[in-house]
Amino acid sequence: MGFEITIRLPEWMDEYLEWGRPYATVEDRMRFAIELARQNTARGTGGPFGAAIFETETGALVAAGVNLVVPMRNSVLHAEIVAFMVGEQRLGSYTLAGDGRAAHELVTSCDPCAMCLGATLWSGVKRVICGADREDAGAIHFDEGPVFPESYAYLAERGIEIVRGIMRDEARQVLAAYARTRGTIYNG
Amino acid sequence: MGFEITIRLPEWMDEYLEWGRPYATVEDRMRFAIELARQNTARGTGGPFGAAIFETETGALVAAGVNLVVPMRNSVLHAEIVAFMVGEQRLGSYTLAGDGRAAHELVTSCDPCAMCLGATLWSGVKRVICGADREDAGAIHFDEGPVFPESYAYLAERGIEIVRGIMRDEARQVLAAYARTRGTIYNG
Numbered sequence: 001m002g003f004e005i006t007i008r009l010p011e012w013m014d015e016y017l018e019w020g021r022p023y024a025t026v027e028d029r030m031r032f033a034i035e036l037a038r039q040n041t042a043r044g045t046g047g048p049f050g051a052a053i054f055e056t057e058t059g060a061l062v063a064a065g066v067n068l069v070v071p072m073r074n075s076v077l078h079a080e081i082v083a084f085m086v087g088e089q090r091l092g093s094y095t096l097a098g099d100g101r102a103a104h105e106l107v108t109s110c111d112p113c114a115m116c117l118g119a120t121l122w123s124g125v126k127r128v129i130c131g132a133d134r135e136d137a138g139a140i141h142f143d144e145g146p147v148f149p150e151s152y153a154y155l156a157e158r159g160i161e162i163v164r165g166i167m168r169d170e171a172r173q174v175l176a177a178y179a180r181t182r183g184t185i186y187n188g
Numbered sequence: 189m190g191f192e193i194t195i196r197l198p199e200w201m202d203e204y205l206e207w208g209r210p211y212a213t214v215e216d217r218m219r220f221a222i223e224l225a226r227q228n229t230a231r232g233t234g235g236p237f238g239a240a241i242f243e244t245e246t247g248a249l250v251a252a253g254v255n256l257v258v259p260m261r262n263s264v265l266h267a268e269i270v271a272f273m274v275g276e277q278r279l280g281s282y283t284l285a286g287d288g289r290a291a292h293e294l295v296t297s298c299d300p301c302a303m304c305l306g307a308t309l310w311s312g313v314k315r316v317i318c319g320a321d322r323e324d325a326g327a328i329h330f331d332e333g334p335v336f337p338e339s340y341a342y343l344a345e346r347g348i349e350i351v352r353g354i355m356r357d358e359a360r361q362v363l364a365a366y367a368r369t370r371g372t373i374y375n376g
Contacts, residue, residue: 001199001202002196002197002198002199002201002202003196003197003201003202003205003274004194004195004196004197005194005195005196005273005274005277006192006193006194006195007192007193007194007195008190008191008192008193009190009191009192010190011189011190013190013191014189014190014191017191069282069310070282072282073276073277073280073281073282074272074273074276074277074282075272075276075282075283075307075310075311075312076264076269076272076273076307076310081264084262084263084264085193085262085264086191086193088261088262088263089193089261089262092261093261094257094258094260094261094262094263095263113306113310114302114303114305114306114309114339115302115303115304115305115306115307115309115310116303116306117302117303117306117334118301118302118303118304118305118306118333118334119263119264119303121302121303121331121333121334122257122263122264122301122303122333123263124263143309145306145309145310145342146305146306146309146336146338146339146342146343148334148336148338148339150334150336151302151334151336154333154334155334
């Protein structure tokens with residue numbers, strides 16, 4: 001048979017997954033990622049992080065993810081990783097780049113941790129838009145791992161643009177709300 | 189329903205997944221990880237990388253993974269990530285540490301890339317044993333991403349021991365064999 005692992009997105013996400021719906025501006029896209037993080041916290045289906053993938057030019061929604069570490073008992077399932085998996089499954093490809101495809105971007109409610117920043121490189125996205133930052137995550141005891149200025153430079157040299165601090169205040173309010181509810185800080 | 193992603197290990201792995209079987213020495217454990225990499229290449233079920241998780245003290249096999257990026261069309265599915273997911277599903281926990289659990293270690297046929305090194309931190313393993321190195325992977329055009337000496341130091345400071353170069357020659361022979369068969373170098 002082969003050992004199987006099934007990852008299931010929370011049912012409430014169905015109404016947010018209107019594939020192809022255009023999100024015109026960077027702020028529209030970030031608002032969507034933050035809303036996913038907020039809903040995930042409010043509904044108790046995971047950590048306070050949301051991410052989505054869009055076609056950069058058209059703003060068409062290609063994929064979305066939320067942090068599912070605790071409910072799925074899987075340390076890999078950060079919002080960004082889930083979004084990459086969803087996007088690649090939808091496109092039927094292990095990369096969102098190449099084959100004359102439109103350029104894709106990852107929009108995430110918080111700076112990617114070391115794992116997710118590495119994953120960004122392999123996903124084929126050409127731009128990363130971040131909301132809250134490493135310090136905001138650290139303030140509620142989420143470790144971001146070994147991410148250094150050279151890490152960002154490494155991605156930049158390979159043609160991946162990183163834009164940080166978009167709607168940071170709104171993004172970190174979700175983190176603060178999560179901390180107040182005493183959600184599990186699973187890698188503190 | 190909720191969007192679903194199913195990850196299935198190749199059927200041939202079934203005969204290798206004898207849970208709890210003890211692998212006494214570090215070399216026994218590495219030989220197993222390398223054999224998974226070799227089989228994955230020979231059977232055409234993915235990239236030339238294998239990984240396994242053991243209880244450090246007893247050597248009991250807890251999890252195993254191979255690179256499934258191309259067959260599963262999923263850039264996240266490096267051997268180490270697959271092994272973490274399998275181990276956490278088997279233990280029913282998002283961490284292999286804590287709760288009075290035995291210490292676990294990751295044994296991987298090649299130095300973890302930036303994504304997998306970050307994932308190591310979140311997995312709860314206390315030791316990482318590596319075979320082939322970054323240069324060996326680079327020699328056949330696999331990029332390892334932003335991993336720096338400070339990255340290893342970051343893990344060491346958090347109590348994760350990293351041991352590199354175990355059975356390196358045998359491990360890189362698998363990489364060389366893969367390159368000769370012109371396997372897909374999906375992030376070159």
